[in-house]
Amino acid sequence: MIQVKNLTKSFRIPIAGKSRWQRFKSYVSGDRRVKTAVSDISFTVQKGEFVGYIGPNGAGKSTTIKMLTGILHPTSGEVLIGGSSPHKHRRQVVRKLGVVFGQRCQLWWDLPVRDSYDILAEMYRIERSIKERTLAELGELLQMDEFMDTPVRKLSLGQRMRADLAASLLHNPDILFLDEPTIGLDIVAKKSIRSLLKSLNRDFGKTILLTTHDMDDIEQLCARVMVINHGQLAYDGTIGELRDRIGLPTVMKVSFAGPVAVPAEWSGNFLIANHQGNELTIQCNRRSIQAMEVLRQLEQWGSIEDVHMEEPNFEEVIHRIY
Numbered sequence: 630m631i632q633v634k635n636l637t638k639s640f641r642i643p644i645a646g647k648s649r650w651q652r653f654k655s656y657v658s659g660d661r662r663v664k665t666a667v668s669d670i671s672f673t674v675q676k677g678e679f680v681g682y683i684g685p686n687g688a689g690k691s692t693t694i695k696m697l698t699g700i701l702h703p704t705s706g707e708v709l710i711g712g713s714s715p716h717k718h719r720r721q722v723v724r725k726l727g728v729v730f731g732q733r734c735q736l737w738w739d740l741p742v743r744d745s746y747d748i749l750a751e752m753y754r755i756e757r758s759i760k761e762r763t764l765a766e767l768g769e770l771l772q773m774d775e776f777m778d779t780p781v782r783k784l785s786l787g788q789r790m791r792a793d794l795a796a797s798l799l800h801n802p803d804i805l806f807l808d809e810p811t812i813g814l815d816i817v818a819k820k821s822i823r824s825l826l827k828s829l830n831r832d833f834g835k836t837i838l839l840t841t842h843d844m845d846d847i848e849q850l851c852a853r854v855m856v857i858n859h860g861q862l863a864y865d866g867t868i869g870e871l872r873d874r875i876g877l878p879t880v881m882k883v884s885f886a887g888p889v890a891v892p893a894e895w896s897g898n899f900l901i902a903n904h905q906g907n908e909l910t911i912q913c914n915r916r917s918i919q920a921m922e923v924l925r926q927l928e929q930w931g932s933i934e935d936v937h938m939e940e941p942n943f944e945e946v947i948h949r950i951y
């Protein structure tokens with residue numbers, strides 16, 4: 630559905646001198662240096678996937694999305710959306726895509742929400758009856774009835790994001806590119822946007838590529854994650870595999886029915902991080918030992934009453950690869 634092959638984008642930017650005079654001279658002389666924002670990236674996204682595209686500030690995420698949507702031309706490499714190039718067949722591809730840039734509203738600021746949809750429907754040449762039906766469905770799904778006649782500038786951020794999502798869905802695209810759709814939202818609004826995105830993927834079969842700095846978005850929504858760093862693809866796989874690869878320890882808090890007979894000098898392949906009363910805190914790396922093996926060992930030291938497992942914090946895992 631989305632095929633990206635050896636995609637590269639370089640910008641020619643003025644050489645940044647130390648003084649204002651140097652910068653001015655470089656600006657007028659046309660001296661430039663090459664900044665490679667995206668470097669030789671390849672990946673494929675299948676129909677119905679929900680993929681997180683993450684990386685630190687300036688890593689090249691937005692530049693990639695702009696190339697996928699045909700806004701920017703690649704310096705080299707190829708993008709195919711449903712077999713067509715967004716650069717050579719822009720109109721054809723645009724009909725398959727819905728795009729939300731969380732930091733930029735695509736609706737008309739002073740117009741009531743409904744009027745923006747009328748304009749967009751004209752632009753996409755959507756028949757009146759189909760537009761009305763789609764809007765009724767989206768209104769219900771995104772709970773927009775209460776603000777359909779309110780000017781966009783008067784909407785709360787959460788309402789604005791829902792209205793923006795509806796705008797990206799009006800022409801019923803198969804693919805959604807979402808760049809920071811939960812940015813700046815409070816916890817309640819974030820939760821509501823996440824459950825909408827989940828439903829769009831699961832119930833309506835939309836293929837979604839999501840860019841975000843919120844690791845909870847990624848953990849709760851994306852089966853697959855791609856990490857971009859300094860313009861290069863640093864990881865492409867599941868969150869579980871990523872955790873395993875980084876190798877941060879899983880923490881197990883184990884309560885015993887009575888005293889625990891821990892050997893005086895324990896040097897097995899898990900660590901006893903804390904021993905207090907009838908409780909042990911264990912750190913183990915699941916690449917080298919399975920949780921069941923740890924428990925079998927612990928059973929020899931006392932009668933286990935309760936076990937609580939904590940997987941490594943995903944935010945921390947990500948920091949390790951950045």
Ligand SMILES: Nc1ncnc2c1ncn2[C@@H]1O[C@H](COP(=O)(O)OP(=O)(O)OP(=O)(O)O)[C@@H](O)[C@H]1O
Pocket residue numbers: 640641642664665666684685686687688689690691692693
């Ligand atoms: N039009 C442009 N001209 C020159 N350099 C650019 C341009 N657009 C992006 N860049 C540079 O390319 C690099 C990647 O930028 P990009 O916006 O893709 O990063 P990002 O991962 O989306 O970052 P963020 O998370 O901060 O939005 C940055 O160093 C940026 O300064």
